[in-house]
Amino acid sequence: MKQQGHILIVDDDQDILVAGKLLLKRKFSQVDICNRPEQLPSLLADNSFDVILLDMNFGPGESSGQQGFHWLSQIQQLAPEVVVIMITAHGGVDIAVEAIKQGATDFIAKPWHNEKVIATVTTALELKHTRAESQQLKVTNQALVQATTTRSDAIIGDSPAMQNVHSLVSRAAPTDANVLILGENGTGKELIARDIHRQSARAEQVFLSVDLGAISESLFESELFGHKKGAFTGAQQDRIGKIKAAEGGTLFLDEIGNLPLHLQAKLLTVLEQRKVTPLGSNQEEAFNIRIVAATNVSKAKLCDEQYFRQDLLFRLNTVEITLPPLRERRKDIIAIAEHFITLYCKKYQKAKLQLSDEAKAAMLDYQWPGNIRALRHAIERAIILCEGDTLSPQDFQLTHDTPSVASYSQADKAPNTVSLPDELNLDAIEKMAIAQALKKHVYNISHTAKELGLTRAALYRRMEKHGL
Numbered sequence: 001m002k003q004q005g006h007i008l009i010v011d012d013d014q015d016i017l018v019a020g021k022l023l024l025k026r027k028f029s030q031v032d033i034c035n036r037p038e039q040l041p042s043l044l045a046d047n048s049f050d051v052i053l054l055d056m057n058f059g060p061g062e063s064s065g066q067q068g069f070h071w072l073s074q075i076q077q078l079a080p081e082v083v084v085i086m087i088t089a090h091g092g093v094d095i096a097v098e099a100i101k102q103g104a105t106d107f108i109a110k111p112w113h114n115e116k117v118i119a120t121v122t123t124a125l126e127l128k129h130t131r132a133e134s135q136q137l138k139v140t141n142q143a144l145v146q147a148t149t150t151r152s153d154a155i156i157g158d159s160p161a162m163q164n165v166h167s168l169v170s171r172a173a174p175t176d177a178n179v180l181i182l183g184e185n186g187t188g189k190e191l192i193a194r195d196i197h198r199q200s201a202r203a204e205q206v207f208l209s210v211d212l213g214a215i216s217e218s219l220f221e222s223e224l225f226g227h228k229k230g231a232f233t234g235a236q237q238d239r240i241g242k243i244k245a246a247e248g249g250t251l252f253l254d255e256i257g258n259l260p261l262h263l264q265a266k267l268l269t270v271l272e273q274r275k276v277t278p279l280g281s282n283q284e285e286a287f288n289i290r291i292v293a294a295t296n297v298s299k300a301k302l303c304d305e306q307y308f309r310q311d312l313l314f315r316l317n318t319v320e321i322t323l324p325p326l327r328e329r330r331k332d333i334i335a336i337a338e339h340f341i342t343l344y345c346k347k348y349q350k351a352k353l354q355l356s357d358e359a360k361a362a363m364l365d366y367q368w369p370g371n372i373r374a375l376r377h378a379i380e381r382a383i384i385l386c387e388g389d390t391l392s393p394q395d396f397q398l399t400h401d402t403p404s405v406a407s408y409s410q411a412d413k414a415p416n417t418v419s420l421p422d423e424l425n426l427d428a429i430e431k432m433a434i435a436q437a438l439k440k441h442v443y444n445i446s447h448t449a450k451e452l453g454l455t456r457a458a459l460y461r462r463m464e465k466h467g468l
């Protein structure tokens, strides 16, 4: 079977063109010839050649190779992806070597040996395919980097607490120092991590996020460090770990406070040595990434060495940023609410809805245990359900039966039962169970997910579905 490939032979010797075409047609799917190099620009514009065999000299008495160099450079400008093989006169090795220095991949000396020609063109074609693949990967990689870095959700709020956060971010971001972000669930830790990346020298590189609360212990190493094919049952191919995948960029370690002690030790070793060994390999691989970590675990608990390794804490918290809960920056509540109203009115194609004064008062009065994520969901649900042009307190269902700030630590004493709704609809029961579990765990997503037997991602999906 013929090999797929479009080959062009450029030579002023008709015998070479005919012989070359006959030879290469036996092996490759498409072979064209050209006896006047001046036609190259239009041929390159109309075709996509894989390999060009290019004579060094055109016209009688020419032996300097200058024309070959000229047309080689033209091809490189007009179609840099094409692989060029030079055809040289017997003894023209010096010229051929110079052509290779200038970008040709190989040369064939006249008179040629058929096997050598076939072998050289076959290798050139493989190189072309590899180049095309690598170009495609570059494009895909750029698109992925863009997708991970240009998601620039606005950070709303200019309360003194947030001004302090912004000031810390703008000072820490360009330094490449590791940053630890503390704050309750839904306070915007990931948003701030992305902002640090955006303001850093790594902004053009990838931002990758790993939810350590969602990775099972057994998968931790393979997920972060990668693995080799056959390293364990089910490892059917090599897999790059998140640490290497974030090379050059920022790795966001979310829910770092949920990592068990023995895995903290493994992470620490890798971060200290700045080298990672994929499972099933004995080859260490160096990496260059910036670590931004986040947790909703309190500083006091993180400082308890029974719970969190202090050496790991010191490695992570070169700079520490604490995001205040929404109830401690009430000044931001209405601005953030207005921002989401604009966003969701647009999304659901509604005219801009207004917040009534009573709705504003209710929002300002509410404790927001789920912070900005809960505010966002409350607004989205209200926009979907509202039939008028003004949002009233009833549209938000802000019940005050959530624990008060002072009693948050009592949260796990909340009743452990779900009272069934009158209508035994599975969807409604699921919603109630999730709402109750969220309330019980004061909107701590990891704890809620654990209690419900879900991953964090699966819980988020269900919260979206039910507008919780």
Ligand SMILES: Nc1ncnc2c1ncn2[C@@H]1O[C@H](COP(=O)(O)OP(=O)(O)OP(=O)(O)O)[C@@H](O)[C@H]1O
Residues within 6 Å of the ligand: 153, 154, 155, 156, 157, 183, 184, 185, 186, 187, 188, 189, 190, 191, 192, 254, 296, 336, 339, 372, 373, 376, 445
């Ligand atoms: N200041 C803000 N302005 C606008 N939107 C915000 C702000 N802070 C957070 N959000 C939004 O709130 C939601 C939750 O934010 P994010 O995921 O960053 O919080 P988190 O603290 O990382 O949550 P978790 O601890 O549960 O993972 C996101 O939709 C985010 O876009």
